[in-house]
Amino acid sequence: MIEFFNLIEPADTDRLEQFTRLWVQNQRAVGAFIHMSLRDAHHAEDVLQEVAADASRNFDRYNPERPFSAWLIGIARQRLVDHYRKQGRQRAELSQDALSLLDASYAQVAVEIDERVVALRKCMEQLSEHHKLLINRRYGFEDGLEDIARTIGSNAKAVNAMLTRIRKLLADCVQHRLEATS
Amino acid sequence: MSEPLSDIQIDQMIADFIDGSLRETDRPVFERWLKASTENPLRVARLSATDYAIRKLCQDTKADYLLEVLREIEDSAANIKPVSLDELRSNAARKIKADARLSTREIFSIAGYLAVQMLHTKAATIVSVAAAILIGTSTLIYIAGENNERPMQSAVTKHTKPQPLPEIVATLTAEHDAQWAQAKIAAGSDFYSGDRLTLTQGFAQIVTARGAVAILEAPATVEFLDSGNALYLHSGKLVGLCQTESSKGFVVRTDSGVATDLGTEFGIIQDKQMTVAVFKGEVAVTPASTTDLALRSAILHAGDKADVQRDQAVDLSAANKLKPGFVRSWESVIAPKLEGDIRYQVHLPSSFAIKAAENDVIQLFLEQADVTLTQDLTVTQTQPGRYEKFDPEQLRLPAGSHVDSYLVHYDVAGLDEEKPRRATIRFARPILGVIADDPALFASDAVFALPGTDFGPRFNPQRPEFLIGRGLEARRAYPGDTVEISEDRLTLTMELHGALAIDQIRVLVQSSPTAP
Numbered sequence: 001m002i003e004f005f006n007l008i009e010p011a012d013t014d015r016l017e018q019f020t021r022l023w024v025q026n027q028r029a030v031g032a033f034i035h036m037s038l039r040d041a042h043h044a045e046d047v048l049q050e051v052a053a054d055a056s057r058n059f060d061r062y063n064p065e066r067p068f069s070a071w072l073i074g075i076a077r078q079r080l081v082d083h084y085r086k087q088g089r090q091r092a093e094l095s096q097d098a099l100s101l102l103d104a105s106y107a108q109v110a111v112e113i114d115e116r117v118v119a120l121r122k123c124m125e126q127l128s129e130h131h132k133l134l135i136n137r138r139y140g141f142e143d144g145l146e147d148i149a150r151t152i153g154s155n156a157k158a159v160n161a162m163l164t165r166i167r168k169l170l171a172d173c174v175q176h177r178l179e180a181t182s
Numbered sequence: 183m184s185e186p187l188s189d190i191q192i193d194q195m196i197a198d199f200i201d202g203s204l205r206e207t208d209r210p211v212f213e214r215w216l217k218a219s220t221e222n223p224l225r226v227a228r229l230s231a232t233d234y235a236i237r238k239l240c241q242d243t244k245a246d247y248l249l250e251v252l253r254e255i256e257d258s259a260a261n262i263k264p265v266s267l268d269e270l271r272s273n274a275a276r277k278i279k280a281d282a283r284l285s286t287r288e289i290f291s292i293a294g295y296l297a298v299q300m301l302h303t304k305a306a307t308i309v310s311v312a313a314a315i316l317i318g319t320s321t322l323i324y325i326a327g328e329n330n331e332r333p334m335q336s337a338v339t340k341h342t343k344p345q346p347l348p349e350i351v352a353t354l355t356a357e358h359d360a361q362w363a364q365a366k367i368a369a370g371s372d373f374y375s376g377d378r379l380t381l382t383q384g385f386a387q388i389v390t391a392r393g394a395v396a397i398l399e400a401p402a403t404v405e406f407l408d409s410g411n412a413l414y415l416h417s418g419k420l421v422g423l424c425q426t427e428s429s430k431g432f433v434v435r436t437d438s439g440v441a442t443d444l445g446t447e448f449g450i451i452q453d454k455q456m457t458v459a460v461f462k463g464e465v466a467v468t469p470a471s472t473t474d475l476a477l478r479s480a481i482l483h484a485g486d487k488a489d490v491q492r493d494q495a496v497d498l499s500a501a502n503k504l505k506p507g508f509v510r511s512w513e514s515v516i517a518p519k520l521e522g523d524i525r526y527q528v529h530l531p532s533s534f535a536i537k538a539a540e541n542d543v544i545q546l547f548l549e550q551a552d553v554t555l556t557q558d559l560t561v562t563q564t565q566p567g568r569y570e571k572f573d574p575e576q577l578r579l580p581a582g583s584h585v586d587s588y589l590v591h592y593d594v595a596g597l598d599e600e601k602p603r604r605a606t607i608r609f610a611r612p613i614l615g616v617i618a619d620d621p622a623l624f625a626s627d628a629v630f631a632l633p634g635t636d637f638g639p640r641f642n643p644q645r646p647e648f649l650i651g652r653g654l655e656a657r658r659a660y661p662g663d664t665v666e667i668s669e670d671r672l673t674l675t676m677e678l679h680g681a682l683a684i685d686q687i688r689v690l691v692q693s694s695p696t697a698p
Contacts, residue, residue, distance in 0.1 A: 036230040039202050041237070046427065098213045105227035113231060120235045140240035164197040171232040 019059050022068045030072040033110035037080055047083055051076045073107050116174055123173035131166050138163055200230050351375055351406045352390045356551055359384035369551045375408035394432035395423040421449045439469040439490035456490040458482060467496055524605035535638035540593040544605050544678060549587040549630045552693040557581045560622045561615035568666040572618040572654040579615045584693035587630040592678045592685040604677045609691045612671040617688040618654040626688055652686050
């Protein structure tokens with residue numbers, strides 16, 4: 001009978017441990033890559049889990065001389081192509097050239113996601129309480145712009161503009177910190 | 183020639199691109215800008231990575247909030263009745279196994295439930311356990327589930343040193359006019375490897391640990407296997423539905439052969455032979471054989487039917503002769519008749535928090551069948567009429583009432599758009615009560631919701647940023663939501679807007695008199 005879930009055998013504890021360790025070290029990078037490429041958090045989680053399953057199934061094909069994150073991102077690329085094919089639409093409706101440029105940049109940035117999160121934590125501390133509130137509501141509880149606008153006595157367009165500015169501020173702050181430490 | 187873009191224009195364009203709201207007319211401009219310099223794609227990537235990192239950090243903020251809530255609960259723990267640690271683990275395992283692919287949101291919900299239950303047992307490690315689970319990742323649990331199918335055990339044992347975890351492989355989620363040869367079988371019953379059930383009358387819906395749905399039609403006998411995604415159909419009629427990725431690979435074994443789902447909807451009759459009919463997707467069938475190991479699997483496609491007999495190659499000549507006669511969905515057995523912008527959903531999600539179960543239409547779920555109220559229950563409305571306000575009325579359904587509980591849920595897909603939806607539900611039995619205000623909804627969760635279901639946080643005046651409404655009472659400021667109970671109490675008509683937060687109504691219908 002066909003084996004549909006031919007993952008690492010539970011008995012092969014060394015390989016399982018090795019895989020798990022590598023996965024833990026690199027999952028944030030591949031997760032970031034997928035989230036950046038896909039943007040839909042729910043679909044991104046699905047794709048990430050598919051990548052995890054693919055990687056564990058094919059772990060014996062991994063070449064330890066290559067970075068594990070690059071191998072995972074390679075799998076993720078294929079899974080993203082499958083995802084868009086299943087969805088029956090082209091990703092972001094950009095040309096293949098443009099998407100390739102973005103892919104390469106996403107991969108480059110994704111591998112340093114841990115450093116970015118550390119830097120971002122510092123940068124977030126510098127935000128005003130009001131800006132922290134906006135960010136928390138939008139990103140923490142995924143509240144709608146209208147909803148946020150009503151409770152702070154504003155409108156959706158203004159909230160969107162504020163959030164764009166805050167994100168830009170944070171991105172600049174993170175980049176500055178990363179460059180300073182490197 | 184167009185003018186060069188300003189930095190502000192570029193930032194807005196990148197932000198729109200990341201949000202998925204880049205206008206059609208801006209796409210060529212964005213693409214030209216992207217290709218103009220190698221630094222430009224990096225700029226998009228950096229902003230995109232920051233966006234992703236912000237989301238991650240905000241999840242930590244939610245974790246802090248949860249721990250605050252836990253501490254508050256800890257203070258009032260003395261009023262909570264004790265339960266056993268076994269019960270705690272069993273419930274948690276059941277919940278996790280209902281869908282091996284957990285989102286962070288779901289882990290939150292489980293952590294909250296775990297922690298509350300831990301408080302019941304006065305365990306001292308409440309915060310450390312909750313925190314340990316909170317920082318665990320869904321994907322690791324998924325991998326653990328794929329490999330050893332004991333994800334929750336691995337998450338808990340490090341901290342609580344529990345006894346071996348019971349392996350629940352399936353749960354009876356609903357039944358209709360069902361009679362069982364075995365005693366004490368009812369909706370909510372969990373099954374373990376080796377359990378054997380005979381349905382002598384009616385229909386039953388069973389969900390495996392991996393989320394495959396099997397609808398059994400009497401007379402039928404099934405046995406549960408040690409995999410969380412397989413059944414042995416000794417005799418009778420079964421329809422398998424595999425609507426989630428985790429349920430793919432659902433296996434039905436019979437004396438005649440094996441049917442393996444490849445992402446599909448199929449029916450099986452096991453009598454002297456196994457008849458497999460595929461309604462959607464594909465199914466692999468393999469005859470059982472003790473002699474000829476070369477007997478091969480055959481793939482059946484949508485519309486195919488094949489007879490599978492032991493020790494004989496699958497005869498595909500009978501394919502494409504699909505006969506009717508299977509009950510293909512639980513809706514046709516038990517679900518009320520629906521009209522308008524509404525859909526019946528088989529799977530109860532583990533979270534109804536805002537955006538966790540969004541859909542473009544109103545969704546209807548059967549929560550619990552045949553519940554006997556042990557005490558009076560506060561509801562919003564009980565009488566026929568059209569209602570536009572949903573203030574807590576302190577109306578009560580008396581203790582002893584037998585009810586089925588349906589949950590109406592509308593969480594508009596996407597953000598910020600008001601999309602009014604109209605729907606009518608025609609029940610087979612009278613509506614006894616409707617719960618549409620926040621306090622009564624939260625209070626009735628204890629009776630009707632699956633343990634650990636996340637309905638989002640209640641309003642906390644100390645944390646206004648976490649304000650999320652659930653019922654329809656918030657619509658007083660934004661008129662439009664209406665609910666109407668017909669004169670014969672069999673029909674519920676509604677118009678929901680869903681612009682601000684989720685809209686939920688719990689509808690309590692008189693239970694079937696034949697239910698056990």
